[in-house]
Amino acid sequence: xxxxxxxxxxxxxxxxxxxxxxxxxxxxxxxxxxxxxxxxxxxxxxxxxxxxxxxxxxxxxxxxxxxxxxxxxxxxxxxxxxxxxxxxxxxxxxxxxxxxxxxxxxxxxxxxxxxxxxxxxxxxxxxxxxxxxxxxxxxxxxxxxxxxxxxxxxxxxxxxxxxxxxxxxxxxxxxxxxxxxxxxxxxxxxxxxxxxxxxxxxxxxxxxxxxxxxxxxxxxxxxxxxxxxxxxxxxxxxxxxxxxxxxxxxxxxxxxxxxxxxxxxxxxxxxxxxxxxxxxxxxxxxxxxxxxxxxxxxxxxxxxxxxxxxxxxxxxxxxxxxxxxxxxxxxxxxxxxxxxxxxxxxxxxxxxxxxxxxxxxxxxxxxxxxxxxxxxxxxxxxxxxxxxxxxxxxxxxxxxxxxxxxxxxxxxxxxxxxxxxxxxxxxxxxxxxxxxxxxxxxxxxxxxxxxxxxxxxxxxxxxxxxxxxxxxxxxxxxxxxxxxxxxxxxxxxxxxxxxxxxxxxxxxxxxxxxxxxxxxxxxxxxxxxxxxxxxxxxxxxxxxxxxxxxxxxxxxxxxxxxxxxxxxxxxxxxxxxxxxxxxxxxxxxxxxxx
Amino acid sequence: xxxxxxxxxxxxxxxxxxxxxxxxxxxxxxxxxxxxxxxxxxxxxxxxxxxxxxxxxxxxxxxxxxxxxxxxxxxxxxxxxxxxxxxxxxxxxxxxxxxxxxxxxxxxxxxxxxxxxxxxxxxxxxxxxxxxxxxxxxxxxxxxxxxxxxxxxxxxxxxxxxxxxxxxxxxxxxxxxxxxxxxxxxxxxxxxxxxxxxxxxxxxxxxxxxxxxxxxxxxxxxxxxxxxxxxxxxxxxxxxxxxxxxxxxxxxxxxxxxxxxxxxxxxxxxxxx
Numbered sequence: 001x002x003x004x005x006x007x008x009x010x011x012x013x014x015x016x017x018x019x020x021x022x023x024x025x026x027x028x029x030x031x032x033x034x035x036x037x038x039x040x041x042x043x044x045x046x047x048x049x050x051x052x053x054x055x056x057x058x059x060x061x062x063x064x065x066x067x068x069x070x071x072x073x074x075x076x077x078x079x080x081x082x083x084x085x086x087x088x089x090x091x092x093x094x095x096x097x098x099x100x101x102x103x104x105x106x107x108x109x110x111x112x113x114x115x116x117x118x119x120x121x122x123x124x125x126x127x128x129x130x131x132x133x134x135x136x137x138x139x140x141x142x143x144x145x146x147x148x149x150x151x152x153x154x155x156x157x158x159x160x161x162x163x164x165x166x167x168x169x170x171x172x173x174x175x176x177x178x179x180x181x182x183x184x185x186x187x188x189x190x191x192x193x194x195x196x197x198x199x200x201x202x203x204x205x206x207x208x209x210x211x212x213x214x215x216x217x218x219x220x221x222x223x224x225x226x227x228x229x230x231x232x233x234x235x236x237x238x239x240x241x242x243x244x245x246x247x248x249x250x251x252x253x254x255x256x257x258x259x260x261x262x263x264x265x266x267x268x269x270x271x272x273x274x275x276x277x278x279x280x281x282x283x284x285x286x287x288x289x290x291x292x293x294x295x296x297x298x299x300x301x302x303x304x305x306x307x308x309x310x311x312x313x314x315x316x317x318x319x320x321x322x323x324x325x326x327x328x329x330x331x332x333x334x335x336x337x338x339x340x341x342x343x344x345x346x347x348x349x350x351x352x353x354x355x356x357x358x359x360x361x362x363x364x365x366x367x368x369x370x371x372x373x374x375x376x377x378x379x380x381x382x383x384x385x386x387x388x389x390x391x392x393x394x395x396x397x398x399x400x401x402x403x404x405x406x407x408x409x410x411x412x413x414x415x416x417x418x419x420x421x422x423x424x425x426x427x428x429x430x431x432x433x434x435x436x437x438x439x440x441x442x443x444x445x446x447x448x449x450x451x452x453x454x455x456x457x458x459x460x461x462x463x464x465x466x467x468x469x470x471x472x473x474x475x476x477x478x479x480x481x482x483x484x485x486x487x488x489x490x491x492x493x494x495x496x497x498x499x500x501x502x503x504x505x506x507x508x509x510x511x512x513x514x515x516x517x518x519x520x521x522x523x524x525x526x527x528x529x530x531x532x533x534x535x536x537x538x539x540x541x542x543x544x545x546x547x548x549x550x551x552x553x554x555x556x557x558x559x560x561x562x563x564x565x566x567x568x569x570x571x572x573x574x575x576x577x578x579x580x581x582x583x584x585x586x587x588x589x590x591x592x593x594x
Numbered sequence: 595x596x597x598x599x600x601x602x603x604x605x606x607x608x609x610x611x612x613x614x615x616x617x618x619x620x621x622x623x624x625x626x627x628x629x630x631x632x633x634x635x636x637x638x639x640x641x642x643x644x645x646x647x648x649x650x651x652x653x654x655x656x657x658x659x660x661x662x663x664x665x666x667x668x669x670x671x672x673x674x675x676x677x678x679x680x681x682x683x684x685x686x687x688x689x690x691x692x693x694x695x696x697x698x699x700x701x702x703x704x705x706x707x708x709x710x711x712x713x714x715x716x717x718x719x720x721x722x723x724x725x726x727x728x729x730x731x732x733x734x735x736x737x738x739x740x741x742x743x744x745x746x747x748x749x750x751x752x753x754x755x756x757x758x759x760x761x762x763x764x765x766x767x768x769x770x771x772x773x774x775x776x777x778x779x780x781x782x783x784x785x786x787x788x789x790x791x792x793x794x795x796x797x798x799x800x801x802x803x804x805x806x807x808x809x810x811x812x813x814x815x816x817x818x819x820x821x822x823x824x825x826x827x828x829x830x831x832x833x834x835x836x837x838x839x840x841x842x843x844x845x846x847x848x849x850x851x852x853x854x855x856x857x858x859x860x861x862x863x864x865x866x867x
Binding site: 559 | 664719
């Protein structure tokens with residue numbers, strides 16, 4: 001075991017999870033209603049007969065939230081959204097950087113959380129997603145179905161079942177001796193940050209001994225939060241605390257600090273969520289009322305002209321930095337996970353012994369999880385350790401210009417950046433996209449080679465529309481952007497829509513999709529289409545009972561199974577189409593100014 | 595890399611290759627080396643490579659480079675092939691029906707290719723700056739919708755004003771205009787003559803309308819403008835799509851004729867020796 005000073009304090013998370021009491025929550029419900037099952041751990045070994053009687057019980061009676069749907073009883077949640085998973089010693093339960101939709105409770109056993117920077121990549125080499133081979137690709141091109149949306153032609157995409165491929169560390173004891181880690185034991189929970197935040201896993205977690213875990217899909221966490229306020233508070237506290245710690249550890253700004261110093265910062269930091277976690281409904285309303293460009297309805301985090309006394313870390317979601325320009329607000333930049341706001345003013349004041357106020361505003365775009373750290377802590381613990389070059393790297397030329405103007409007390413003039421593009425991208429929340437399809441309509445000859453290529457890759461069904469909002473001669477086409485904050489996943493009852501664990505694309509498992517349209521309705525950008533499935537004769541498949549057509553949600557999957565990546569991008573003869581991470585401003589602006 | 599840099603780099607490379615090629619032709623350009631055979635084979639190989647671009651476009655899924663890179667090669671290799679061609683025919687007009695036909699096919703293919711390059715650079719900008727973005731295949735549908743809107747407006751106008759003036763005007767001057775998408779040369783060079791004529795006619799007509807009729811007539815003219823933009827897109831997008839229908843058959847014909855030419859050359863090569 002490593003020295004406590006040098007690692008993430010396991011005691012801290014242990015203390016936290018003791019307050020979660022999911023097991024106790026189960027216990028209190030089960031003991032009264034189901035004699036013979038003394039503890040919640042028994043629920044994992046329940047037999048079929050008892051399961052039936054358990055199903056018949058209304059365990060949520062007496063709980064708050066009377067408006068919950070009938071099938072949202074505890075046992076329903078357990079049956080629908082949880083499963084027991086067993087791991088042998090050395091099995092990798094969660095891999096750092098992967099995307100997952102589940103949190104885990106440890107029913108028995110012990111797991112090790114490998115702390116950042118974590119295991120080297122070669123130890124976690126995973127068989128790559130089974131992209132189809134060249135011969136199969138050629139075969140696919142020649143064997144296009146005659147009818148649109150035919151089903152039952154091919155086996156499901158192996159990439160969808162990537163989570164079933166188990167990664168194993170043979171020399172787990174050696175690895176644990178070598179790398180910093182924390183231990184979690186029976187009754188503790190992990191994985192909630194990635195599951196609730198719709199973000200990548202922040203640490204690798206390995207089974208130290210044989211483990212039995214209760215895997216809860218994030219839909220289960222959501223429903224349990226609704227079911228019980230104690231659980232909700234506990235899980236939210238845990239999420240905030242762990243998210244805060246994970247975030248602080250991952251920031252280069254704090255890389256030179258010791259473990260105890262980071263914990264001290266964590267003590268002084270506060271975690272707050274701005275805006276609504278399910279912001280898409282508000283977005284759609286604004287779109288319909290044509291008020292997207294209005295900043296009034298956005299949640300203010302920091303007001304322009306306020307005292308520069310804290311720094312703000314974006315833990316998840318998005319925020320926009322803007323300044324007043326005449327009667328409106330001009331966007332200066334937008335911030336995403338890992339970005340810091342306010343540090344430059346603190347640095348500037350500290351370096352120049354001045355007392356400049358905040359010259360810009362910070363608004364939550366949709367929603368943003370923000371960690372606020374007092375400036376005095378930064379001045380005491382971080383700035384003295386920074387050299388001049390490091391400090392200068394945080395002072396952008398635009399901000400220096402703003403500071404200079406503020407000192408001169410003169411009005412701010414228009415800055416020489418691509419503000420209008422930023423305005424457009426943030427107004428429409430396109431900054432959410434990690435693979436947004438941008439089309440330069442000044443080069444696009446409307447040949448639709450992109451659409452054809454897309455159709456060829458998806459059994460003759462194009463998965464996007466060459467149509468969308470336009471800024472100048474750049475169009476954001478109606479193609480799935482593979483959002484960093486994929487709100488389409490929020491309501492899916494079957495987890496059919498999920499992140500590809502290894503690369504993070506948002507994909508739909510056609511076999512799991514029940515055609516409820518929740519994802520299509522949730523997608524703020526209308527990039528998911530509901531289609532009627534057809535059989536091999538081209539007839540619309542119908543539900544046996546209702547005789548209604550069977551619907552399936554479809555969207556761009558970024559040609560995840562193709563050997564060459566997105567076919568649309570490769571098929572464009574005129575370099576008019578590109579899949580771009582909108583947050584990567586240099587790349588996007590560079591592409592626009594070719 | 596900016597487009598300008600790419601263009602500059604590719605152009606310099608092309609110029610270098612052209613200079614080298616000309617140097618080789620001059621150095622080996624004696625009957626002893628049968629230079630026509632070498633230029634002929636170079637030209638034929640180039641034609642095959644140029645033809646491969648069309649095949650690459652069909653096999654979209656294979657990871658064999660972006661189509662845009664292939665098009666860059668296609669464009670510059672096409673320009674180089676013109677130089678090889680004029681060297682091959684020794685800067686003289688071909689004699690004989692077959693050779694003339696072959697030369698005409700080559701020139702026509704090259705010209706349509708250059709025209710295609712020109713269209714693909716000029717037209718998209720015009721499309722971006724006029725009207726809404728519209729998918730070509732949906733233009734007939736939008737035309738139909740506009741026609742129905744115009745008809746509804748005319749019916750309403752007739753009922754509300756108890757006058758057939760606007761309806762008559764529509765029937766006499768606009769019914770055909772709204773009937774289907776129109777292809778017009780005026781759009782190609784940015785002229786708005788048609789619209790100007792209709793605007794003048796509309797202004798003249800408006801002098802004889804009362805306020806209520808005028809309101810309907812103006813609404814009708816808004817639809818005329820929309821139809822005009824739709825026709826603009828129809829014409830330019832048609833051009834972008836259909837120049838290929840000239841370039842491609844010419845390419846196939848050229849390849850076929852070249853193959854026959856090659857066979858004839860080898861059939862009579864011994865005799866020439």
